Structures are given as C-alpha cells and as structure tokens.
Amino acid sequence: MRDPEAFEEFYRRHTESVSRFVARRVTDPHTVADLTMEVFLAAVDTAGTYRPERGSQAAWLYGIARNVVATEHRRAAREVHKADRAAGRRPLDADDIARLEERIDAERDARRLLSAIAALPKGLRAVAELVHLDGLPVEEAAAALRIRVGTARVRLHRVRRLLRTEFDARRPEPAIAKGTS
Amino acid sequence: MTTSERRLAGFEERQLAELKEHIAARSTAAPARRPRGRLLLAAAAVAAGVCAAVAIPAVFGGGGESAYAVTRDANGVVYAELRDFRDAAGLSDQLRRLGVPAIVDYTPEGKMCREPRGKHVEDIPRDLYHVPESIPGEKHGWRMRIDTRLFKPGQTFVWTIGKNTSTSTILMEGPVGPCELVDAPEPKEIRPPYRLATTKGRSLAGYRVDEKTVGEVVPEIEKRGLKVVYVIMALPPGNPGGFGELRVQKAPVGEDWTVWEAEEVIEGPEDTPTGVIRLLVTKEHHDRNPVYGGPRDAVIPEGS
Numbered sequence: 250m251r252d253p254e255a256f257e258e259f260y261r262r263h264t265e266s267v268s269r270f271v272a273r274r275v276t277d278p279h280t281v282a283d284l285t286m287e288v289f290l291a292a293v294d295t296a297g298t299y300r301p302e303r304g305s306q307a308a309w310l311y312g313i314a315r316n317v318v319a320t321e322h323r324r325a326a327r328e329v330h331k332a333d334r335a336a337g338r339r340p341l342d343a344d345d346i347a348r349l350e351e352r353i354d355a356e357r358d359a360r361r362l363l364s365a366i367a368a369l370p371k372g373l374r375a376v377a378e379l380v381h382l383d384g385l386p387v388e389e390a391a392a393a394l395r396i397r398v399g400t401a402r403v404r405l406h407r408v409r410r411l412l413r414t415e416f417d418a419r420r421p422e423p424a425i426a427k428g429t430s
Numbered sequence: 431m432t433t434s435e436r437r438l439a440g441f442e443e444r445q446l447a448e449l450k451e452h453i454a455a456r457s458t459a460a461p462a463r464r465p466r467g468r469l470l471l472a473a474a475a476v477a478a479g480v481c482a483a484v485a486i487p488a489v490f491g492g493g494g495e496s497a498y499a500v501t502r503d504a505n506g507v508v509y510a511e512l513r514d515f516r517d518a519a520g521l522s523d524q525l526r527r528l529g530v531p532a533i534v535d536y537t538p539e540g541k542m543c544r545e546p547r548g549k550h551v552e553d554i555p556r557d558l559y560h561v562p563e564s565i566p567g568e569k570h571g572w573r574m575r576i577d578t579r580l581f582k583p584g585q586t587f588v589w590t591i592g593k594n595t596s597t598s599t600i601l602m603e604g605p606v607g608p609c610e611l612v613d614a615p616e617p618k619e620i621r622p623p624y625r626l627a628t629t630k631g632r633s634l635a636g637y638r639v640d641e642k643t644v645g646e647v648v649p650e651i652e653k654r655g656l657k658v659v660y661v662i663m664a665l666p667p668g669n670p671g672g673f674g675e676l677r678v679q680k681a682p683v684g685e686d687w688t689v690w691e692a693e694e695v696i697e698g699p700e701d702t703p704t705g706v707i708r709l710l711v712t713k714e715h716h717d718r719n720p721v722y723g724g725p726r727d728a729v730i731p732e733g734s
Binding site: 252253256257260261264282285286289290293341342344345348349387398399402403405406 | 438439440441442445446448449450452453454721722723724728729730
C-alpha cells in the first residue's frame with residue numbers, strides 16, 4: 250500500500266464497514282472515529298501481511314480492527330487521565346457526529362448480541378463475533394483469526410450449543426459486501 | 431476494482447487525506463513516524479482491571495533470608511520483597527509504616543477471602559503497582575513495586591497471598607471488611623455433559639454414523655448395549671452450518687431420518703460415559719452436514 254491513489258479506493262470501499270465494525274463495540278462517536286483511523290493506519294503499516302489467498306481485504310481489516318478495539322478496551326480499563334485523551338483527538342463537527350451516531354445507533358442490536366456472547370471462552374467468542382456479529386463467512390473469519398476453517402466451524406458449533414436462544418433470535422445479514430481484490 | 435461512489439463524511443475525508451499523507455511520507459522516508467503520538471497498537475501487556483491474579487508458586491524460601499523486606503525510595507516508591515508468605519500481619523504493618531495503605535491476608539490452600547470485602551476501584555492508575563515479578567538473582571520469592579504517590583485518600587490495597595495458588599491484588603475504596611476464609615471454588619470449566627461418541631476411545635469409536643439413516647445406525651448402536659435418545663435438530667434457513675435443538679426425545683423417529691452425528695452422555699468428574707447415545711437427527715436429508723457445515727472429514731481427520 251504505497252500508492253496514495255490506490256489507497257484512496259481501498260479506504261473509500263472499506264471505511265464504512267470498518268467504522269460499523271467499531272460501532273458494534275464502542276458507543277462514543279469520537280472513539281469510533283479514532284479507532285477507525287487506527288485500523289487504517291495499522292493496515293497501511295502492515296500491508297505486507299495481507300495474503301489475498303487467505304481471505305478478502307475485509308476479513309484482513311476486521312482482524313486488525315479486532316486488535317485495535319481490544320487494545321482500546323484494555324486501555325480504557327486502566328486510564329484515569331481522560332482529559333489527555335480528549336486533547337489528542339481530531340475535531341469532529343456536528344455533521345460528523347450525526348453520521349457516526351447513526352452508525353452507532355444502527356448497531357444497537359449487534360451490541361446486544363455481543364453482550365450475550367461476552368461470557369463465552371475467548372476463542373469461541375472471537376469466531377462468534379466475526380461470523381454472527383460482523384457477518385463474515387466462516388472461511389473469512391478463520392482467515393482473520395489465523396485459524397483453520399475446520400477449527401472455526403467446530404468452535405461455531407460449540408457457540409451455537411451454548412447460545413441457542415440468542416442465535417435463533419438473530420441471524421445478522423452480512424455487514425459487508427465481499428470485495429473482489 | 432470499482433471505486434465506491436459513496437460520499438464520505440467530512441471526518442472521513444480528513445482521515446483519508448491524513449492517511450494519504452502518511453503513505454506518501456512512508457514511501458519517501460522510511461521508517462516514517464505515524465501521524466499521531468498515541469500508539470494504540472503497542473499493546474502493553476500489563477495486567478489491568480480491578481484485579482490482577484497471578485499464579486505464583488508459593489515456595490517457602492528459608493535460609494538466612496528474612497520473610498519479607500519492604501523498602502521505600504526517595505520518590506515514594508515502595509518495593510516489597512517476599513520470601514515467606516505466612517507472616518501476612520507483619521508485612522501489612524511494614525507496608526503501612528512506609529505509606530502503603532495495605533491489608534495483606536494469607537489464605538491457606540483451598541481457601542479464599544469471602545468477597546466482596548469492599549468496593550473495588552475501577553480506575554487504577556497505570557503505575558500504582560506492577561504485577562509481582564521475581565527477585566533478581568533469586569529462585570524463590572517475588573517482589574512488587576508500589577507507587578505510594580498514586581493512592582487516593584480512602585483507598586486500600588488489598589492483597590491476598592495464597593498457598594500454592596495465587597496472589598490477588600485488588601484496589602478498594604472505603605471500608606474493607608476482614609478476610610473471612612471460605613472454601614475457594616474449584617476452577618470451573620463449563621462443559622456440556624456429552625461429547626462426540628464416534629472418535630477414538632469413545633463408545634462408538636470406529637463406527638461412523640454421519641449421513642446414514644436412523645434405521646441403519648440404531649441397530650448397530652443397540653448391538654453395543656447402548657441406549658439411544660434422539661436430538662431433533664433445528665437448522666437455520668439455508669443450512670449454513672450449525673444447529674439448534676428442537677427437542678430431545680426417547681421416542682423413536684422414522685427409520686428414514688438422517689443421522690448427522692452421535693454424542694455420548696457423560697457424567698462425573700471422570701467424564702464417565704453413561705451408556706446413552708444422543709443421535710443428532712433431521713427428518714429431511716440435507717446436502718451438507720449441519721454439525722460440521724460440510725463433510726465431517728473436513729473437520730475431523732479420519733482415524734481420530
């Protein structure tokens with residue numbers, strides 16, 4: 250990802266799904282904007298790790314986004330000086346905030362599902378999130394998590410066992426259009 | 431590739447511009463700095479949250495070493511070194527004398543302090559304490575760094591040191607109750623009371639049931655002296671892989687129903703098979719095994 254013009258297309262194609270991914274896990278508009286930026290920064294810096302044969306760009310980005318959001322949660326858990334953080338932020342105007350709040354609002358159901366699966370063991374939760382919450386096909390979720398497809402399937406099976414009711418209540422529609430790259 | 435025509439929000443345009451600058455800068459001068467100071471990705475592996483529990487073997491060091499040593503440097507940072515963990519009261523006193531509002535309790539094996547003893551502090555300053563580490567040059571014992579400047583009034587550092595188990599460090603505020611010893615729960619693992627029956631060492635080892643009919647499978651299972659219950663599967667539309675249980679019944683289902691997998695019911699801490707097999711069945715045949723989202727062989731290697 251060395252060419253700014255090629256990146257622009259990449260960004261335009263994926264920024265909304267990435268910010269929705271974040272908005273399913275974070276409810277503050279500033280943080281959603283910040284973390285979306287972090288995901289793309291990390292994508293730029295680690296573009297060499299993208300392997301088209303292992304899955305779509307979206308799956309790869311979701312894999313990065315997971316780490317970014319997890320880091321944010323860890324950070325938030327121990328941060329006391331919230332003022333410092335606000336000072337380092339990029340400004341958002343009213344329109345920006347409205348757009349972000351729309352997305353955050355639209356993902357309300359997904360956040361409910363997320364809290365339902367929060368109690369699952371870590372490995373199961375990761376697959377369940379990407380498939381049920383973010384709408385990735387199993388193969389792509391496996392690629393994002395760098396696990397084997399069979400492993401992902403077995404985990405999903407166990408998740409469905411543990412969460413029968415939530416699973417039946419909501420099957421998300423795919424949150425992303427599969428990119429051809 | 432087709433460029434998406436969607437109009438970006440203002441902040442997205444600005445992010446895009448910033449990212450493009452970053453890319454341009456990267457390609458000219460490497461290694462480039464990221465456009466912001468806060469590096470979220472540099473994840474600190476510091477245990478955070480209200481409670482850090484670290485498994486540390488509680489080996490009772492002896493020799494000429496003292497049970498513990500607590501020192502305080504000029505900046506108000508206290509180092510506590512522990513070698514014998516049983517003198518909790520002495521350590522408590524020593525810490526308090528050096529300005530650490532601490533309560534230390536020793537918990538014998540299999541015991542814990544009844545919780546909650548007080549209100550947990552959610553916002554813990556990053557450097558208030560570091561999780562215990564080894565004492566340099568020593569095999570046994572460990573030490574901990576506590577920055578006394580970061581305590582707020584009314585906070586107490588509640589430290590529980592367990593025999594052979596772990597130490598927990600919890601920051602509390604307000605009154606903290608005494609440690610009332612209660613039985614520690616066995617480490618919990620949530621396991622369903624059944625497991626795959628058709629793999630090595632299980633009750634149906636060597637006998638594949640997947641994609642066969644009930645009429646074919648059941649006599650074979652009963653021949654082995656096992657009982658059958660039927661798990662009627664509920665499949666999501668399109669059978670994408672995965673299923674729910676519509677119901678579990680003893681009453682036989684049609685001989686032409688399809689079996690997708692068999693599980694053995696187990697019980698007790700030894701996971702002893704009970705002789706009951708749960709057959710996962712559907713009335714209709716489907717073109718892919720819902721248990722595995724495809725053929726069983728794609729998930730479970732042959733012979734395992």
